[in-house]
């Protein structure tokens with residue numbers, strides 16, 4: 008992973024904007040931001056993260072690679088789409104935020120232990136393995152990600168919901184034993200690998 | 215008076231007859247108004263009613279007509295009788311629409327109406343049909359000073375409209391600033407790409423036009439005369455002097471870029487720091503190829519510093535340099551940044567701005583530059599050092615941090631300094647000192663005169679008055695093309711900062727204004743805003759004390775002094791505001807249709823009830839341009855106000871002679887309200903200074919009131935805008951309440 012980062016640094020030298028334009032989903036929109044701050048003012052998460060979208064875009068233009076890619080900002084986005092709706096320059100801000108998160112994750116620069124990132128990873132791993140998300144395992148993994156003691160507490164707190172789901176037939180306790188997969192598990196895995204390969208090629212990423 | 219025949223016509227239409235006693239008014243017009251013919255009609259403005267009046271004029275020899283119907287601002291076409299003197303008594307907007315409904319108010323309503331009929335009759339008896347300016351001047355050629363984009367456009371518009379233009383250009387070629395640009399910001403299309411300036415084509419058209427005479431390498435050495443008959447001496451570089459006779463002038467002398475040398479803190483004067491004009495020169499030399507610096511090195515990185523020495527920021531918060539925003543420079547930097555990106559997309563191109571101001575469709579142009587990869591950074595630049603690698607010290611206002619950016623070239627977006635000629639305030643000071651014998655001032659005067667553009671031989675000084683920050687005069691809020699020098703119009707960036715698109719539009723407007731001015735002068739009519747008016751000021755010089763108030767206070771410099779030091783009126787420069795009439799302490803100035811008497815007799819025609827009737831009378835002197843229409847609008851919207859007021863429209867508050875006020879108070883009026891336009895820096899006064907002068911004069915009236923034993927509240931002055939209909943009604947009602955509180959005037963019964 009950090010190999011990929013070193014390569015990117017070498018390739019774009021000081022031109023982080025160019026790097027974002029070429030490698031981040033919808034990154035070519037960053038140059039069009041006019042710094043009005045409407046997104047910053049619209050984001051419900053605004054007060055809770057380090058950098059608003061407006062700032063992130065300015066930082067990209069100012070070449071602050073390290074700070075942008077290690078920021079927690081794009082991981083805090085809830086995809087509410089407020090900013091996209093309001094941006095007078097029509098920037099697909101939400102998508103750019105996700106693109107940046109993804110890119111920083113791939114480079115291994117995303118903040119360690121950031122909850123959104125952890126959850127996303129669990130979700131993805133579960134999906135890649137069987138072609139399905141095993142809800143029971145996924146939930147439990149989530150509860151226990153901060154240690155065993157905390158996991159028990161979390162699980163106890165959610166007990167009522169869990170039992171309700173079992174009664175309603177929405178949750179099968181047997182899934183804990185491996186769980187069911189989709190019909191062609193291998194096929195799904197191959198498909199995902201191919202998609203990743205195409206994406207890497209397009210964006211000039213080598214893993 | 216033998217040939218005069220006075221007639222009054224009272225309309226009972228529009229509901230007038232329903233709530234007013236028309237018969238009684240007819241009686242009043244005969245008895246008190248002393249009208250020889252009095253008629254009423256149920257629909258006076260229809261064909262039959264108008265015919266009735268016309269017949270009386272043609273067959274009965276009626277010479278003076280008072281129409282008691284709607285406001286003078288309504289039905290002006292129907293009641294257009296150019297061969298007689300005409301007054302209007304405002305019974306509709308002024309009485310029935312503003313006095314509260316119901317029989318409780320019958321008495322005061324009728325009193326108000328009868329007073330207005332008396333006033334209308336009294337006014338018309340003092341009026342004469344204006345004969346028109348005897349000094350008509352028929353010259354319809356138009357001088358354009360300045361051969362840049364604005365000047366060339368004005369000349370061409372004038373010529374294409376069928377008038378002759380004379381264009382004077384200081385340099386050896388037409389084109390001005392526009393000819394020094396590689397391209398201009400787009401005026402049309404997708405607003406995405408810079409466009410050719412078109413300056414060369416325009417210059418060719420101007421040079422070849424049969425109706426345009428061009429003087430190159432020439433300046434205006436003297437401008438004498440008045441609208442319709444200016445005599446202009448044109449000094450040529452060779453030393454020869456040409457003479458041209460013209461009827462109007464368009465001054466399109468443009469701007470000079472702010473002196474770079476005054477911005478050393480931003481690297482002004484240092485290597486590889488240029489202004490926008492300097493960058494255009496480099497871009498012209500490159501002609502679409504890679505832009506090179508003066509030392510021949512290709513520019514790989516460039517920083518544009520916006521607002522350099524502008525907007526009071528001095529670019530570094532020093533509060534020095536230009537106070538204003540020049541408006542065009544954001545667009546210009548965007549265009550110039552594109553020069554670099556179009557030649558080589560790899561050039562690092564950063565625009566540092568605090569607020570990017572791109573009026574009109576400029577927003578699209580801005581977007582296009584972003585698309586091309588120009589980086590826009592919201593930052594305050596604190597300092598620039600030039601050299602092989604320039605350094606720009608700045609504070610990023612989004613990231614809130616300081617940084618230094620290196621660049622091969624720095625472009626400072628400096629402002630426009632108008633080429634407006636001599637500052638008249640300074641001029642007056644120097645002239646006064648010189649007349650007082652100061653040798654130093656005499657030298658200074660000669661120096662100042664050298665900077666003049668028009669070299670007018672006017673008493674008020676050699677150029678038009680200047681505005682804030684030294685821009686040429688403009689009635690910028692209401693009538694931006696108007697200046698205080700009749701038939702002389704400023705166009706383009708000499709008038710206010712502007713870009714080329716605006717300058718072209720401005721020049722077109724000024725050209726049309728100039729055409730209007732020569733036509734008015736030829737017809738012996740006033741110019742804006744009383745453009746139809748044939749009256750002009752006349753002075754009984756036997757009574758004149760040579761106090762010079764009229765000469766000094768005329769906002770338009772229309773009054774000179776003759777060799778005996780009496781006021782000499784230049785009728786064609788005069789705008790008919792009557793400020794001179796208001797100023798004259800011995801009341802010798804009047805107009806045929808507007809005089810101390812026409813208003814004074816109206817003041818006296820009002821029947822002032824004695825103190826026991828407890829009906830106050832309040833005189834309103836309302837500016838006909840804004841305040842009187844606002845009163846009419848109150849009526850149109852049926853906003854009621856007290857029936858104790860009597861409103862008289864005046865041409866301008868500046869025309870109010872204090873005698874009207876003292877007369878009114880002496881004859882028992884309880885208060886006087888003066889309503890004029892906004893004064894001060896952002897004035898709306900149609901005659902620029904009238905409202906201000908009136909406020910000033912009224913500030914001095916306290917002593918007179920004290921002598922009469924009256925409270926100072928008995929005379930009040932208000933600023934009223936044309937939209938103030940509800941406010942004006944409120945103002946009246948409040949004032950009536952206030953008067954009731956202080957009590958009725960003790961002067962009643964002595965008048």
Ligand code: SF4
Nearest residue numbers: 040041043044046094
């Ligand atoms: S709303 Fe759009 S243009 Fe405005 S700061 Fe945010 S991204 Fe930029």
Ligand code: SF4
Nearest residue numbers: 050084085087088090
């Ligand atoms: S979509 Fe994301 S970045 Fe945009 S306003 Fe919502 S939470 Fe904020």
Ligand code: SF4
Nearest residue numbers: 768788789791792794
């Ligand atoms: S003061 Fe007004 S009316 Fe009098 S000369 Fe000047 S412009 Fe004319």
